[in-house]
Amino acid sequence: MQHRKIVVVLKGYPRLSETFIAQELLGLERAGFDLILVALRRPTDAKRHPVHDEIKAPVHYLPEYLHDEPLRVLRSLFAYLPRPGFWRALGSLAADIPRDFTRNRARRFGQALVLAAEWPEDAGWLHAHFVHTPASVTRYASQLRSLPWSCSAHAKDIWTSADWDLAGKLSSARWTVTCTKTGFDRLNKLANGNSSVHLSYHGLDLHRFGSFGEARKQHDGSEPGGPVVVLSVGRAVEKKGYDTLLEALALLPGDLAWRFEHIGDGEELERLKALAQKLGLDDRVSWKGALAQEQVLEHYRCADIFALACRITANGDRDGLPNVLVEAASQRLACVSTDVSGVPELISPDETGLLVPTDSPIALAQALERLIRDPVLRARLGDAAERHVRGNFDHMASIGQLKELFEREWRAAD
Numbered sequence: 356m357q358h359r360k361i362v363v364v365l366k367g368y369p370r371l372s373e374t375f376i377a378q379e380l381l382g383l384e385r386a387g388f389d390l391i392l393v394a395l396r397r398p399t400d401a402k403r404h405p406v407h408d409e410i411k412a413p414v415h416y417l418p419e420y421l422h423d424e425p426l427r428v429l430r431s432l433f434a435y436l437p438r439p440g441f442w443r444a445l446g447s448l449a450a451d452i453p454r455d456f457t458r459n460r461a462r463r464f465g466q467a468l469v470l471a472a473e474w475p476e477d478a479g480w481l482h483a484h485f486v487h488t489p490a491s492v493t494r495y496a497s498q499l500r501s502l503p504w505s506c507s508a509h510a511k512d513i514w515t516s517a518d519w520d521l522a523g524k525l526s527s528a529r530w531t532v533t534c535t536k537t538g539f540d541r542l543n544k545l546a547n548g549n550s551s552v553h554l555s556y557h558g559l560d561l562h563r564f565g566s567f568g569e570a571r572k573q574h575d576g577s578e579p580g581g582p583v584v585v586l587s588v589g590r591a592v593e594k595k596g597y598d599t600l601l602e603a604l605a606l607l608p609g610d611l612a613w614r615f616e617h618i619g620d621g622e623e624l625e626r627l628k629a630l631a632q633k634l635g636l637d638d639r640v641s642w643k644g645a646l647a648q649e650q651v652l653e654h655y656r657c658a659d660i661f662a663l664a665c666r667i668t669a670n671g672d673r674d675g676l677p678n679v680l681v682e683a684a685s686q687r688l689a690c691v692s693t694d695v696s697g698v699p700e701l702i703s704p705d706e707t708g709l710l711v712p713t714d715s716p717i718a719l720a721q722a723l724e725r726l727i728r729d730p731v732l733r734a735r736l737g738d739a740a741e742r743h744v745r746g747n748f749d750h751m752a753s754i755g756q757l758k759e760l761f762e763r764e765w766r767a768a769d
Contacts, residue, residue: 359387359388359389359479359761359765360388360389360390360391360475360477360478360479360480361383361388361389361390361391361478361479361480361481361482361761362390362391362393362470362474362475362478362480362481362482363380363390363391363392363393363412363482363483363484364393364394364395364470364481364482364483364484364489364490364492364493364496365392365393365394365395365484365485365489366394366395366396366484366485366488366489367394367395367396367397367398367399368392368394368398368414369398369400369403369404369407370398370399370400371400371402371403371404371645371647372589372590372619374404374406374648374678375534375557375678375750376484376507377404377406377407377410378406378557378559378560378563378750379507379557379750379753379754379757380392380410380412381406381409381410382560382750382751382753382754383754383757383758384410384411384412386754386758388758388761389412390410390412391412391413391415391475391478392410392412392413392414392415393414393415393416393417393470394414394415394416394417395417395419395466395488395489395492396416396419397416397419400620400645401645402645402646402647403647404647404648405647405648405649406560406563406648415473415475417466417469417470417492418465418466418469420462421461421462421465421466427469428465428468428469430472431465431468431469431471431472431473432465432468434472435468435471435472435499438499439501440471440498440499440500440501441499443498443499444464444467444495444496444498444499445464447494447495447498448460448461448464448495451520451523454517454519454520455517455520459488460491463488463491463492463495464495466492467491467492467493467494467495467496467499468495468499470492470496471496471499471500474500479502480502480503480504480505480761480764481493481496481497481500481502481503481504481505482504482505482506482507483504483505483506483507484506484507484509485506485507485508485509485511485512486506486508486509486512486513486516486521486524486531486542487511487512487515487516487520490506490508490512490524490528491520491524493506494523494524494527494528497527503529503764504527504528504529505528505529505530505531505532505760505761506524506528506530506531506532507531507532507533507534508531508532508533508538508542509533509534509538509675510535510538510672510673510674510675510696510697511594511672511673513533513538513541513542513675514538514541514667514671514672514673515670515671515672518545521542521545522545522546522547522549525542525545525546525549525550525552526546526549526550527550528550529550529551529764530550530551530552530553530760531546531550531551531552531553532552532553532554532555532756532757532760533552533553533554533555533675534554534555534556534557534675534676534697534753535554535556535675535676535696535697535700536554536697536700537675537696537697538675538696538697539552539553539554553756553760555753555756555757556676556700556747556748556752556753557678557750557753558681558748558749558750558751558752558753559678559681559682559685559744559748559749559750560750561685561744561745561749561750563648563652564652564682564685564686566685566687566741566745567655567656567686567687569656571659571687571730571733571734571737572659572730573730574612574659574730575727575728575729575730576611576612576613576727576728577612578612579612580612581612582612582613582614582639583612583613583614583659583660583726583727584613584614584615584616584657584658584659584660585604585613585614585615585616585658585659585660585661585662585723585727586615586616586617586618586654586655586658586660586661586662586683586688587600587615587616587617587618587661587662587663588617588618588619588651588654588661588663588679588682588683589618589619589621589663589677589679590619590620590621591617591619591620591621591622591623591624591626591627592621592622592623593623593666593668593672594665594666594667594668594672594673594674595621595663595664595665595666595674596663596664596665596666596693596713596714597617597623597627597664598627598630599664599666599713599714599715599716599719600662600663600664600719601627601630601631601634601636601640602634602716603664603716603717603719603720603723604634604636604639604640604720604723605634605635605636605716606716606717606720607720607723607724607727608724611724611727611728613639613723613727614639614640614641615636615639615640615641616640616641616643616654616658617640617641617642617643618643618644618645618646618651618654619643619644619645620644620645624642628642651682652682652686655682655683655686655688656686658683658688659688659689659726659727659730659733660688660689660690660691660723660726660727660733661679661680661683661684661688661689661690661691662690662691662692662719662723663677663679663680663690663691663692663693664692664693664713664719665677665692665693665695665696665698665713666693666695666713666714667695667696667713673695673696674695674696674697674698675696675697676696676697676698676700676701677692677698680692680698680701680702681701681744681748684701684707684708684737684740684741684743684744685741685744685745685748686737686741687734687737687738687740687741688737688740689708689709689726689732689733689734689736689737689740690702690707690708690709690736690740691708691709691710691711691719691722691723691726692708692709692710692711693710693711693712693713693719694710694711694712694713695713698710701740701743701744701748702740705736706736706739707736707739707740707743708736708740709722709725709726709736
């Protein structure tokens with residue numbers, strides 16, 4: 356059916372840090388949906404995950420900045436000026452501008468004009484990934500084209516957007532899904548009965564992250580030749596709390612044998628390397644940079660502990676439920692993280708992992724030392740974490756939920 360063709364609006368594509376989006380796109384394709392991907396910016400990562408190559412959907416890029424492609428923007432403007440949808444969308448922009456008097460707001464309207472003017476043939480639905488800038492473009496484009504839209508909200512987008520902006524988008528969208536209970540509670544309150552909000556853990560492709568059957572080494576930090584490997588995967592950005600993690604590592608007893616490995620890039624990487632050197636950790640820390648998914652999986656299987664010191668930043672930015680925690684748990688890796696946002700929805704203290712308060716190097720160091728010294732505890736927590744993930748975080752449950760939401764709309768339209 357032609358109305359099964361969905362235009363999916365993304366901030367950037369492909370992105371190494373957003374595997375959960377890629378696996379969802381592939382799952383929807385395999386469920387029979389015809390997707391067209393539209394990104395607000397071109398990729399900045401040098402590598403790709405294998406899942407990106409399996410997605411068949413064509414990718415179109417909007418002008419990242421309107422002045423980069425002025426003729427394309429003007430052509431779209433003149434194409435839409437005579438249409439009723441233009442004035443409807445312009446009315447929304449006029450209402451938004453006084454509350455968000457920025458170039459960014461005008462840029463999203465211009466990108467929506469280009470999307471509407473270059474609309475893919477037979478597409479009948481818009482879906483935004485992230486409720487901040489991609490949803491702004493999607494909402495304006497839906498008004499320009501007189502088409503329904505829906506949204507997947509995640510973490511930063513929920514917590515750094517203004518209440519008025521979220522409420523307006525929630526009332527405009529046919530439905531919204533989000534991947535943590537904390538995010539759901541915020542959106543559901545702002546929706547105030549005017550829109551449908553659903554909790555949908557995006558989960559993990561458990562075929563890509565098959566069970567790890569080998570026994571891990573029983574290192575306890577007492578042998579310099581057999582250090583316990585602490586791994587973390589994530590972008591070097593403020594909300595990941597890597598400065599706190601490095602400070603915690605520096606507090607570990609000097610005679611304890613451990614090694615820390617970090618996978619990921621990010622704007623704070625050089626600052627963190629300098630901090631590691633200042634703390635005297637240089638000879639125990641390895642910075643691996645961005646790696647493809649199959650390489651990350653191998654590191655999960657070779658490590659002994661997974662650590663992530665998530666925090667809430669001053670502007671409200673935070674993780675939802677970091678997918679890397681779910682990935683690590685799927686490989687029987689003992690995890691230690693913080694009690695922020697959706698993390699406690701995966702980790703139950705002393706049952707499926709360890710939780711500590713945010714921004715507390717001392718508490719994190721104590722948890723790390725406990726795990727380093729006790730391989731039996733690591734094995735117990737890792738086993739329980741894997742069972743929890745395989746029982747509750749299969750991404751096919753989320754795909755099935757999205758499939759039903761889309762098909763319910765189309766059954767109503769037929």
